[in-house]
Amino acid sequence: MPHTDYPASYYAASANPAPSRPPLEGDLHTDVCVIGAGYTGLSTALFLLEHGFKVVVLESARVGFGASGRNGGQIVNSYSRDLDTIERSASRRHAELIGAMAFEGGQIIRERVERYRIDCDLKDGGIFAAITSKQLRHLEAQQKLWARYGYDRLELLDAQAIRRSVASERYLGGMLDLGGGHIHPLNLALGEAAAVESLGGVIYEQTPALSIERGENPLIHTPRGKVTARFVVVAGNAYLGNLLPELTAKSMPCGTQVIATEPLSSEQAASLIPQDYCIEDCNYLLDYYRLSADKRLIYGGGVVYGARDPADIQAIIRPKMLKTFPQLQSVSIDYAWTGNFLLTLSRLPQVGRLGSNIYYSQGCSGHGVTYTHIAGKILAEALRGQAERFDAFASLPHYPFPGGHSLRVPLSALGAMYYSLRDRLGF
Incomplete structure (x- = not known):
């Protein structure tokens, strides 16, 4: 066997x-x-x-x-x-x-x-990072929404506060969830x-x-x-x-890709994410990252509908990492892998x-x-x-994908393209 x-x-x-x-x-x-x-x-x-x-x-x-x-x-x-x-x-x-x-x-x-x-x-603590003002407004609404269900562990971050937690110029603000972690x-x-x-x-x-x-x-x-x-x-x-x-019939496997850098120095790791939180942005096709226990940056993102394995994972994810952290240009990638999650x-x-x-x-x-x-x-x-x-x-509700098995991948990809375009244009 x-x-x-x-x-x-x-x-x-x-x-x-x-x-x-x-x-x-x-x-x-x-x-x-x-x-x-x-x-x-x-x-x-x-x-x-x-x-x-x-x-x-x-x-x-x-x-x-x-x-x-x-x-x-x-x-x-x-x-x-x-x-x-x-x-x-x-x-x-x-x-x-x-x-x-x-x-x-x-x-x-x-x-x-x-x-x-x-x-x-x-580790405790996670940040939702806002790239656009619309995303920042959404986080403000999310804090109020979760508060209605008795959750009070969220702290809104302005541009200065999030830069104290994440050494990136990409974000206008964010929200810290003290009940999150990694x-x-x-x-x-x-x-x-x-x-x-x-x-x-x-x-x-x-x-x-x-x-x-x-x-x-x-x-x-x-x-x-x-x-x-x-x-x-x-x-x-x-x-x-x-x-x-x-x-x-009511679900579809999708692939997401992750890379892990070589171990960073203690100083370099602390400069990127000083409080050792995990971070995800607020895009529809979001990026997510954190430091490992041995101080590697683990960075993921992207979706492949239908769970095909990309030929070159680094080519997909490394540019995303460098857009967030251009200071890692000279850092090498030790691991790259893909895995499937199930989408409804x-x-x-x-x-x-x-x-x-x-x-x-x-x-x-x-x-x-x-x-x-x-x-x-x-x-x-x-x-x-x-x-x-x-x-x-x-x-x-458990909805079947429109068009059945043969059309669920292209239709989902088209939907993702639409939302990705909205992310890029900020509306």
């Missing part, structure tokens, strides 16, 4: 030691079979194990192989579309529930890190996997789910075995393939149930580090019979 290892990223190169878990051989029975050992699957498994469920996790490659182990590592509150969009998309009660959860994901991560002693370079994303996933196993959960790597026989006790087929379960949680996101066609048409997550016992969460739309940890909690609540918060997310 083919063996799929981690891509050659900075995160894989600096990952904490972790076991190579064997594939499933033979047949077994369990309470819950979780498909996917990324944040959604691991978070769900942890919450279930903490409440006494017997859990098996199937992973087609390695723990954190997908977006969970390749992302920008930023703890960003709320969702890919903000709470005002959710207020227009859901009933008042459901919007209140979803809004109350918007700031919970970061808390869950911090609780997991502390309880299970996960070494993942956790982590080594693969090490967080590896630590959560170790926590799953410490509670008796079993993770099988190199074990793709090939098909699911639906029924009273679903049967999950893998290359060398089968799992019979009371419940199934589908958490494959952009790496699920066509396991459940009804989910594939609404850019809101899709949560639901197929039949009575197959649950899913997908479509973080590039905003998954915090949301996936919330998703794990509400999926576990639903399996325990407490479905109010699950139902709130499930009520959000």
Whole structure:
């Protein structure tokens, strides 16, 4: 059977030691079979194990192989579309529930890190950086919007204040979220996997789910075995393939690219981002960056619709980095990688149930580090019979892409071009 290892990223190169878990051989029975050992699957498994469920996790490659182990590592509150969009998309009660959860994901991560002693370079603080006056006005409105849901950890930054936090001339201002932060994303996933196993959960790597026989006790087929379960949680996101066609039709894998510089000197790193915050700008196709624990600048951006791997990642991302930090012209790039996230048409997550016992969460739309940890909690609540918060997310509309599979990539790319042009023109 083919063996799929981690891509050659900075995160894989600096990952904490972790076991190579064997594939499933033979047949077994369990309470819950979780498909996917990324944040959604691991978070769900942890919450279930903490409440006494017997859990098996199937992973087609390695723990954190997908977006969970390749992302920008930023703890960003709320969702890919903000709470005002959710207020227009859901009933008042459901919007209140979803809004109350918007700031919970970061808390869950911090609780997991502390309880299970996960070494993942956790740092506090994140900045939303405004390039245009329109974006600055949006941040002012966002502060008021989040305050309505009881969140008071945002500080608006004028041009002088943001330059004290980010050594770039690009920004007119910004907003500091003291409840944001950043982590080594693969090490967080590896630590959560170790926590799953410490509670008796079993993770099988190199074990793709090939098909699911639906029924009273679903049967999950893998290359060398089968799992019979009371419940199934589908958490494959952009790496699920066509396991459940009804989910594939309502989502689209997209690629994003990241680079990591050579280690900077302590003085150079401190001059770029003195408080060691993470930063993302406010463009539709945004740039995001932060310093690693060994003082590399990790810089990401760009979207490739349909998840094609670009031939030259540096050629895409390095110019973006130099536009923000021209002072890094002579700095070399040590790592460049790409990874996929799952986009929905609404850019809101899709949560639901197929039949009575197959649950899913997908479509973080590039905003998954915090949301996936919330998703794990509400999926576990639903399996325990407490479905109010699950139902709130499930009520959000799940739109198919117009034109079906063949047109979802070009139509999405056209939409992105339109919004990118708006970003550049400042309207």
